[in-house]
Amino acid sequence: xxxxxxxxxxxxxxxxxxxxxxxxxxxxxxxxxxxxxxxxxxxxxxxxxxxxxxxxxxxxxxxxxxxxxxxxxxxxxxxxxxxxxxxxxxxxxxxxxxxxxxxxxxxxxxxxxxxxxxxxxxxxxxxxxxxxxxxxxxxxxxxxxxxxxxxxxxxxxxxxxxxxxxxxxxxxxxxxxxxxxxxxxxxxxxxxxxxxxxxxxxxxxxxxxxxxxxxxxxxxxxxxxxxxxxxxxxxxxxxxxxxxxxxxxxxxxxxxxxxxxxxxxxxxxxxxxxxxxxxxxxxxxxxxxxxxxxxxxxxxxxxxxxxxxxxxxxxxxxxxxxxxxxxxxxxxxxxxxxxxxxxxxxxxxxxxxxxxxxxxxxxxxxxxxxxxxxxxxxxxxxxxxxxxxxxxxxxxxxxxxxxxxxxxxxxxxxxxxxxxxxxxxxxxxxxxxxxxxxxxxxxxxxxxxxxxxxxxxxxxxxxxxxxxxxxxxxxxxxxxxxxxxxxxxxxxxxxx
Ligand SMILES: NC(=O)c1ccc[n+]([C@@H]2O[C@H](COP(=O)([O-])OP(=O)(O)OC[C@H]3O[C@@H](n4cnc5c(N)ncnc54)[C@H](O)[C@@H]3O)[C@@H](O)[C@H]2O)c1
Numbered sequence: 414x415x416x417x418x419x420x421x422x423x424x425x426x427x428x429x430x431x432x433x434x435x436x437x438x439x440x441x442x443x444x445x446x447x448x449x450x451x452x453x454x455x456x457x458x459x460x461x462x463x464x465x466x467x468x469x470x471x472x473x474x475x476x477x478x479x480x481x482x483x484x485x486x487x488x489x490x491x492x493x494x495x496x497x498x499x500x501x502x503x504x505x506x507x508x509x510x511x512x513x514x515x516x517x518x519x520x521x522x523x524x525x526x527x528x529x530x531x532x533x534x535x536x537x538x539x540x541x542x543x544x545x546x547x548x549x550x551x552x553x554x555x556x557x558x559x560x561x562x563x564x565x566x567x568x569x570x571x572x573x574x575x576x577x578x579x580x581x582x583x584x585x586x587x588x589x590x591x592x593x594x595x596x597x598x599x600x601x602x603x604x605x606x607x608x609x610x611x612x613x614x615x616x617x618x619x620x621x622x623x624x625x626x627x628x629x630x631x632x633x634x635x636x637x638x639x640x641x642x643x644x645x646x647x648x649x650x651x652x653x654x655x656x657x658x659x660x661x662x663x664x665x666x667x668x669x670x671x672x673x674x675x676x677x678x679x680x681x682x683x684x685x686x687x688x689x690x691x692x693x694x695x696x697x698x699x700x701x702x703x704x705x706x707x708x709x710x711x712x713x714x715x716x717x718x719x720x721x722x723x724x725x726x727x728x729x730x731x732x733x734x735x736x737x738x739x740x741x742x743x744x745x746x747x748x749x750x751x752x753x754x755x756x757x758x759x760x761x762x763x764x765x766x767x768x769x770x771x772x773x774x775x776x777x778x779x780x781x782x783x784x785x786x787x788x789x790x791x792x793x794x795x796x797x798x799x800x801x802x803x804x805x806x807x808x809x810x811x812x813x814x815x816x817x818x819x820x821x822x823x824x825x826x827x828x829x830x831x832x833x834x835x836x837x838x839x840x841x842x843x844x845x846x847x848x849x850x851x852x853x854x855x856x857x858x859x860x861x862x863x864x865x866x867x868x869x870x871x872x873x874x875x876x877x878x879x880x881x882x883x884x885x886x887x888x889x890x891x892x893x894x895x896x897x898x899x900x901x902x903x904x905x906x907x908x909x
Pocket of ligand 1: 470541542544545559560563578609612716717
């Protein structure tokens with residue numbers, strides 16, 4: 414398992430010379446090179462096993478095969494496996510289907526549900542199975558525990574388990590104990606943390622041009638070894654396992670805090686008659702802050718941010734540490750949804766019995782993923798309050814939705830008294846106000862995604878409300894008592 418000299422020169426990292434568990438120095442790499450064509454290759458092509466063919470696993474399997482490795486992807490779900498073996502993929506990700514097809518044809522990627530077949534001839538298994546939230550908000554680690562046991566029990570020679578799934582700090586150590594119990598005599602199954610940071614809808618691009626790859630290993634040589642599996646040029650941080658695990662939780666918690674802060678500013682803007690779009694644009698233009706994740710709206714959702722924020726809080730609680738900032742981000746997120754509901758209730762004088770349209774189901778544009786989507790939660794809340802719902806999403810689908818689902822947004826809007834844009838798809842930004850007005854029975858439009866600005870909506874007869882903008886100015890209270898804008902002789906401002 415020793416790293417080759419070539420890989421060592423290609424991988425951009427530095428290891429603290431004298432620390433087994435030391436925090437390692439991070440050096441930026443040449444991310445731009447990741448966009449080069451042909452795609453960057455792994456320095457040392459090898460045989461790999463990837464477990465789980467979801468957003469993370471299928472992307473990793475296809476991209477690692479594209480980078481030159483020979484990959485066997487182990488998938489337990491019979492429906493998913495049948496689809497993959499038939500040459501189709503179970504998720505929507507730009508470029509992924511083509512890449513899977515190419516690698517399968519070239520013999521670099523195959524799918525199986527047989528553990529022994531998946532790990533035959535390989536020293537590495539990348540674990541990309543789900544770690545969903547349990548009922549108490551703590552992560553449910555049963556899938557990954559089972560996976561570690563199965564792989565260890567089937568291993569006939571040393572096998573490194575590389576945990577890409579998001580897990581609470583300490584998990585890799587626990588998995589290593591589980592794996593050691595299950596493994597046969599003379600078989601070593603060390604566990605390395607390698608959290609995944611891909612963004613759905615740009616997963617392939619993120620794989621080849623990541624902001625960073627984090628590898629947590631208590632044996633630095635093993636860490637370097639795992640880092641060398643990735644294409645040359647990726648910026649890599651190697652550290653101890655608990656730190657690597659916490660990087661993932663902390664990064665997603667920070668993004669959640671940023672979104673909640675944007676929603677808090679938006680709420681203040683509504684009360685001041687300021688425009689949250691401009692305010693947050695102005696804030697985000699500060700290079701120290703950045704514009705990403707500063708959009709107000711229905712709040713954060715998806716399969717990662719809410720779950721990882723809860724995991725962060727559960728981890729803190731488990732060691733008796735209070736994390737009030739993270740807790741506040743979660744509370745503010747709940748209020749974001751409530752604020753949109755309240756707007757609609759106010760504008761329509763109640764939603765019971767009213768026909769309503771919600772445009773968007775996916776948790777963000779560009780993906781088919783509706784897991785923990787704020788848009789879906791909005792549909793359910795409105796239905797629970799007695800609204801009669803119709804909805805539309807270009808890709809997202811959801812089972813047992815209390816709404817009629819249409820493929821055409823104008824059809825979904827037909828007869829609606831109020832409409833909410835819940836997901837910021839470009840398709841919704843291009844809607845024609847006059848045509849939409851002709852379809853709808855009412856005029857209330859709530860743009861929770863911030864995509865309908867400045868397009869003649871009011872001219873078409875709509876009352877348009879945004880998040881942090883669009884309330885009539887008569888609603889804005891006078892905030893300060895009148896003051897004299899002149900310095901009195903004694904100095905300081907005085908109230909009139
Ligand atoms: N989706 C994302 O954007 C994203 C980003 C970064 C990290 N993550 C993390 O990565 C992990 C996976 O996320 P995902 O969205 O890909 O999940 P997913 O639910 O889409 O995919 C998991 C897959 O693993 C399979 N699986 C479970 N147990 C198995 C086993 N024992 N053997 C073989 N296959 C098995 C499931 O059938 C499923 O297909 C999670 O921990 C998640 O938090 C996700």
